[in-house]
Amino acid sequence: MAKLNTLVVASIPIRRAEDLEKISYALDADLIELRVDYMENPLDIDYSVLPRDKVIVTLRDISEGGVKFHDPQIKVSLYRALWDMGIRYDVEMSFLSRYDIPYENSIVSIHIMDSPPKIDVLCQQIIKYIDKAFVVKIATKPFQGYKSYLARLLELGDKVAVMPMGVDPIERIGFSLLGSRLIYGYVDEPTAPGQMHYKKIKEILNTLSLL
Numbered sequence: 032m033a034k035l036n037t038l039v040v041a042s043i044p045i046r047r048a049e050d051l052e053k054i055s056y057a058l059d060a061d062l063i064e065l066r067v068d069y070m071e072n073p074l075d076i077d078y079s080v081l082p083r084d085k086v087i088v089t090l091r092d093i094s095e096g097g098v099k100f101h102d103p104q105i106k107v108s109l110y111r112a113l114w115d116m117g118i119r120y121d122v123e124m125s126f127l128s129r130y131d132i133p134y135e136n137s138i139v140s141i142h143i144m145d146s147p148p149k150i151d152v153l154c155q156q157i158i159k160y161i162d163k164a165f166v167v168k169i170a171t172k173p174f175q176g177y178k179s180y181l182a183r184l185l186e187l188g189d190k191v192a193v194m195p196m197g198v199d200p201i202e203r204i205g206f207s208l209l210g211s212r213l214i215y216g217y218v219d220e221p222t223a224p225g226q227m228h229y230k231k232i233k234e235i236l237n238t239l240s241l242l
């Protein structure tokens with residue numbers, strides 16, 4: 032089997048600065064996501080000490096699965112500071128449509144929590160960001176036809192990542208085999224429904240890529 036396109040992301044909820052120690056638990060992941068929307072104040076972290084080749088900082092909008100509400104201006108200032116430090120972040124398409132922040136080499140995402148956009152409309156959005164983004168990521172709660180919908184989005188190239196939320200985590204392995212650029216797993220607690228432990232993902236994908 033050819034080498035898979037998928038990068039394994041270990042996702043960590045960050046509630047306080049001390050939680051950054053958990054990065055050391057997941058250094059064998061390809062990337063480590065720090066979900067700082069779990070914090071009261073995401074600016075309470077010294078981001079400059081983070082391993083910039085490894086981390087993704089995510090301040091997830093509450094409307095797309097975020098845990099706490101944060102003022103959008105906090106997110107704008109945080110992401111602009113991360114940009115200046117060369118640290119990758121994850122920003123929603125909806126946020127980019129309302130606020131002017133760079134997204135080159137970052138993850139541009141959408142989380143479908145109820146009815147999906149028309150697939151042609153979403154494809155246009157993906158195409159708009161795909162050249163400059165690191166990855167364009169689509170995560171969705173299940174709906175009638177979600178598997179073929181996500182598989183269709185993977186046809187847009189090897190910088191697209193798709194994942195279903197709230198279904199059997201093994202389905203994510205399937206989308207990795209179909210070319211999803213990212214697959215998310217947890218370290219000590221899931222950051223979304225439908226994740227398995229990131230080490231289990233690594234074990235399965237390593238076995239499959241040996242076939």
Ligand SMILES: O=C1C[C@@](O)(C(=O)O)C[C@@H](O)[C@@H]1O
Nearest residue numbers: 042089170196215222223226
């Ligand atoms: O967007 C994603 C994907 C995710 O929601 C998942 O389904 O694993 C987990 C989030 O932490 C991450 O930012």
